[in-house]
Amino acid sequence: MKIEGEYTFTGPREKVWEIIRDPEILATALPGTKKLELVGENEYEGEMQVRIGPVAGVFGGKLIVSNEVAPESLTLTVEGVGKVGFLKGSGDIVLRDQDGNSTLMKYSGEVQIGGKVASVGQRLFDAVSKSMIRQGLGKLNEALRV
Numbered sequence: 001m002k003i004e005g006e007y008t009f010t011g012p013r014e015k016v017w018e019i020i021r022d023p024e025i026l027a028t029a030l031p032g033t034k035k036l037e038l039v040g041e042n043e044y045e046g047e048m049q050v051r052i053g054p055v056a057g058v059f060g061g062k063l064i065v066s067n068e069v070a071p072e073s074l075t076l077t078v079e080g081v082g083k084v085g086f087l088k089g090s091g092d093i094v095l096r097d098q099d100g101n102s103t104l105m106k107y108s109g110e111v112q113i114g115g116k117v118a119s120v121g122q123r124l125f126d127a128v129s130k131s132m133i134r135q136g137l138g139k140l141n142e143a144l145r146v
Contacts, residue, residue: 001110001111001112001113001122001125001126001129002108002109002110002111003089003091003107003108003109003110003111003129003130003133004106004107004108004109005106005107005130005133006104006105006106006107007104007105007107007134007137007141008098008102008103008104008105009102009103009104009105009137009140009141009144010101010102010141010144010145011101011102011103011141011144011145012097012101012103013071013072013095013096013097013103014071015144016071016095016103016105016140016144017070017071017095019140019143019144020074020093020140021065023036023037023038023044024036025140025143026140027046028139028143029136029137029139029140029143030048030132030136031132031135031136032048032049032050032051032132033046033047033048033049034046034047034048034049034058035047036063042064042065042066042068043062043063043064043065044062044063044064044065045060045061045062045063046060046061046063047059047060048061048080050082050117051128052117052120052124052125052128053120053121053124053128054120055084055085055116055117055119055120056084057082057083057084057085057116057117058082058083059080059081059082059086059087060080060081060082061078061079061080061081061087062078062079062080063076063077063078064076064077064078067092071095072094072095073092073093073094073095074092074093075090075091075092075093076090076091076092076093076109077089077090078090082117084115084116084117085113085114085115085116085117085118086113086114086115086117087111087112087113087117088111088112089109089110089111089112090109090110091107091108091109091110092107092108092109093105093106093107094106094107105137107133111129113125
């Protein structure tokens with residue numbers, strides 16, 4: 001499944017970059033995140049509670065940040081496994097200064113799911129993932145105001 005979109009943050013690009021690279025802030029922004037810890041340079045491990053329709057479970061996995069060009073762009077690669085299935089994905093994030101005090105984030109990527117969680121169907125998974133992204137980006141934007 002392809003994931004792509006954009007979001008406008010109310011804050012300068014450098015501050016947005018700091019927030020998206022801070023594991024403590026990310027852990028509070030990503031819905032269902034139980035933990036997110038830096039375990040190596042640009043490598044994180046975490047746990048996330050996910051519910052997609054009637055299927056729910058905890059996923060444990062890794063997040064790797066690569067191709068960093070601060071404060072402009074990076075690539076995220078994620079792998080997660082739980083009792084209800086697995087998820088693998090990779091995506092690119094680009095940050096652009098906007099007029100005034102705002103930053104445009106553009107993101108695009110590809111996600112593969114398997115196991116019981118895939119049985120809920122593409123349409124439902126698509127809706128849930130978009131909702132989680134929207135919620136997470138909204139929380140990150142709130143963190144800019146603190």
